[in-house]
Amino acid sequence: MSGKLMEAGRTLAMGENEAAARERATVEAPFGRALARLGQTRSDIVGLTADLGKYTDILPFRDAFPQRFFNVGMAEQNLVAVAAGMARTGLTPFATTYGVFASRRAFDFIAIALAHSNLNVKIVAGLPGLTTGYGGTHQAIEDLALMRMIPGLTVIDPCDATEIEAATEAIADHPGPVYMRLLRGVVPVVLEPGQKFEIGKARKLRDGADVGIVSTGFMTERALDAAEVLAGRDVSVAVLHVPTIKPFDAQAVAEFAAGVGHVVTAENHVVVGGLGSLVVETLFDAGVSRKVTRIGLPDRFIECGAVPTLQARYGLTTEAVVATIAGLQ
Amino acid sequence: MLRNSPPGEADIAALRQKATRLRRHMLTMARGQGAGYIGQGLGIADLLAALYFHELRYDPENLTWADRDRFLLSTGHYSIALWAALAEAGIIPVDELRTYGADDSRLEMSTLDTTPGVEVIGGSLGHGLGQGVGQALGLRVHRSDARVFVELSDGEMQEGSTWEAAMSASHFRLDRLIALIDCNGIQADGPVVLDMEPVTDKWRAFGWETFEIDGNDMAAVVSALAYARQRNGKPKAIVLRTLPGKGVPRIETSEKSHFFRVDIGEWDGIIATFEQSVGGAA
Numbered sequence: 026m027s028g029k030l031m032e033a034g035r036t037l038a039m040g041e042n043e044a045a046a047r048e049r050a051t052v053e054a055p056f057g058r059a060l061a062r063l064g065q066t067r068s069d070i071v072g073l074t075a076d077l078g079k080y081t082d083i084l085p086f087r088d089a090f091p092q093r094f095f096n097v098g099m100a101e102q103n104l105v106a107v108a109a110g111m112a113r114t115g116l117t118p119f120a121t122t123y124g125v126f127a128s129r130r131a132f133d134f135i136a137i138a139l140a141h142s143n144l145n146v147k148i149v150a151g152l153p154g155l156t157t158g159y160g161g162t163h164q165a166i167e168d169l170a171l172m173r174m175i176p177g178l179t180v181i182d183p184c185d186a187t188e189i190e191a192a193t194e195a196i197a198d199h200p201g202p203v204y205m206r207l208l209r210g211v212v213p214v215v216l217e218p219g220q221k222f223e224i225g226k227a228r229k230l231r232d233g234a235d236v237g238i239v240s241t242g243f244m245t246e247r248a249l250d251a252a253e254v255l256a257g258r259d260v261s262v263a264v265l266h267v268p269t270i271k272p273f274d275a276q277a278v279a280e281f282a283a284g285v286g287h288v289v290t291a292e293n294h295v296v297v298g299g300l301g302s303l304v305v306e307t308l309f310d311a312g313v314s315r316k317v318t319r320i321g322l323p324d325r326f327i328e329c330g331a332v333p334t335l336q337a338r339y340g341l342t343t344e345a346v347v348a349t350i351a352g353l354q
Numbered sequence: 355m356l357r358n359s360p361p362g363e364a365d366i367a368a369l370r371q372k373a374t375r376l377r378r379h380m381l382t383m384a385r386g387q388g389a390g391y392i393g394q395g396l397g398i399a400d401l402l403a404a405l406y407f408h409e410l411r412y413d414p415e416n417l418t419w420a421d422r423d424r425f426l427l428s429t430g431h432y433s434i435a436l437w438a439a440l441a442e443a444g445i446i447p448v449d450e451l452r453t454y455g456a457d458d459s460r461l462e463m464s465t466l467d468t469t470p471g472v473e474v475i476g477g478s479l480g481h482g483l484g485q486g487v488g489q490a491l492g493l494r495v496h497r498s499d500a501r502v503f504v505e506l507s508d509g510e511m512q513e514g515s516t517w518e519a520a521m522s523a524s525h526f527r528l529d530r531l532i533a534l535i536d537c538n539g540i541q542a543d544g545p546v547v548l549d550m551e552p553v554t555d556k557w558r559a560f561g562w563e564t565f566e567i568d569g570n571d572m573a574a575v576v577s578a579l580a581y582a583r584q585r586n587g588k589p590k591a592i593v594l595r596t597l598p599g600k601g602v603p604r605i606e607t608s609e610k611s612h613f614f615r616v617d618i619g620e621w622d623g624i625i626a627t628f629e630q631s632v633g634g635a636a
Contacts, residue, residue: 054411063629071492071495092495093495095491095526096524097518097522098518098521098522100515100518100521100522102480102484102514102515102518103484103487103515103518103519103521103522106483106484106485106487106488106515106519107484107487107488107519107522108488108489109483109484109485109488110484110486110487110490110492111488111491111495112488112492113473113474113485113488113489113492114420114488114489114492114493114495114496114498115492115496116422116492116496118488118494133478133481134484134515137475137478137481138475138478138481138484138485140476141466142467142475190396209428245505252431311613327539327582
């Protein structure tokens with residue numbers, strides 16, 4: 026991406042830093058960069074948004090391909106319907122909005138207009154969980170639960186800039202509807218760049234025997250940092266990163282759990298219906314008997330406040346993960 | 355049976371005969387289940403005859419032809435009319451019509467897009483127009499001159515998504531998109547429960563080139579469709595005032611015309627009266 030292009034598409038959102046406390050390299054607008062890059066070879070890719078182009082990092086694509094970018098205004102049901110219609114003509118629409126609006130307001134359209142017909146539309150959903158201080162109206166705290174109930178919908182919660190770029194390429198190649206959570210703005214690099222994203226595959230990022238963290242989304246960064254801290258206290262912590270919530274890699278989760286003493290799940294989402302629920306269901310079905318401790322948001326709407334304050338208050342920081350696991354011993 | 359666009363002069367008498375055939379199919383289908391959304395189907399028989407046997411460009415041998423005109427039935431429960439039209443058009447076998455609404459039939463009481471010739475899943479009302487906008491935009495990206503016709507109903511206009519779609523169609527200047535608004539005055543709870551008038555003014559205010567016609571007058575339907583071919587940067591809306599049960603007095607006068615159910619003996623009487631009224635036509 027040229028510097029000029031990024032400058033034209035520069036937004037308030039891009040000033041936000043999603044990185045946890047640890048020093049890490051960062052990438053600006055990894056989704057928009059990846060989509061603009063894909064657009065050069067894939068003339069079937071079109072971009073859509075519902076008055077949140079600036080805030081969902083899609084402007085690099087708009088600036089590169091203005092003829093293939095459509096802003097439908099503040100109308101999320103129509104955003105999904107229009108994307109569905111475009112997909113029926115052979116295009117591959119990427120439609121961005123916030124997770125709250127996609128999953129709550131446009132639910133029937135994602136279920137019926139997209140998933141029921143297995144249409145090739147990618148919903149890219151900003152502000153997952155506690156990545157905004159705007160309270161319940163803007164925090165998508167239950168979107169993974171809602172979206173994973175829809176038959177045939179692929180649901181992804183990437184952990185960093187590397188994974189967002191790779192997943193953007195992977196979902197563009199995947200024929201079918203996808204809901205992907207977006208980390209926007211200045212996004213940390215946690216995983217080694219240059220790796221291919223495999224839909225439906227969990228990745229073991231760290232070995233360990235005492236405790237195994239099964240994590241998704243940005244909680245994987247916290248999980249890895251917590252494992253490092255705990256290693257210094259002679260607690261051996263493994264980390265299994267599960268970026269694809271659906272289809273869920275049940276086999277990898279069951280095998281991982283069988284190899285550790287205690288399972289901890291970590292998600293930027295309510296503990297009801299998301300990753301924690303999935304892991305418990307999976308282990309029960311597989312007959313793997315392990316104690317499971319779920320880290321995530323409580324079953325309630327979260328107040329307004331600064332993002333670091335909220336993440337600390339609700340246990341989504343590295344320190345909180347360390348404290349939870351230390352408390353298990 | 356490849357069709358051309360714009361088509362030549364319409365044969366109004368022949369199209370009226372087609373509409374009669376569609377009504378006959380629908381009566382047979384509804385008799386099979388003893389019930390169906392036949393009031394609505396009979397009401398739009400004239401529109402579907404004008405579309406499938408005159409205005410639409412399509413090839414029944416090649417349903418995925420990229421440059422075909424699309425017809426989206428947003429009110430999925432009007433399926434009985436669509437099945438009749440698709441059978442007459444040679445897209446599904448006429449023999450199959452008798453399976454309407456039966457277990458495992460492709461001819462559901464509310465459309466799914468797994469049946470050949472169905473361009474959209476209707477039934478969750480308020481979905482069709484937005485998907486029509488998307489198809490029209492997509493066709494423009496592909497530089498196709500195909501047109502998109504979306505049927506929706508007066509009750510359906512109560513779904514807010516209809517107006518989201520209406521706003522975007524005029525914003526994107528989709529002049530190859532035609533909304534066909536069936537105003538039959540009924541909805542699930544009876545006569546229209548939330549006043550939608552003035553319908554025509556609403557569509558004009560949203561930037562659509564709008565015509566209001568008697569939707570059961572074949573000459574008026576054909577002429578409105580012809581007028582809607584013009585390229586003037588505006589999407590077109592045809593407001594069709596239709597009579598639910600049109601052509602079958604027993605259903606026209608029924609208070610239960612949203613979902614009509616009578617016993618087999620009465621169906622036979624209804625069909626006999628219908629055949630008498632059309633004098634064995636078509």
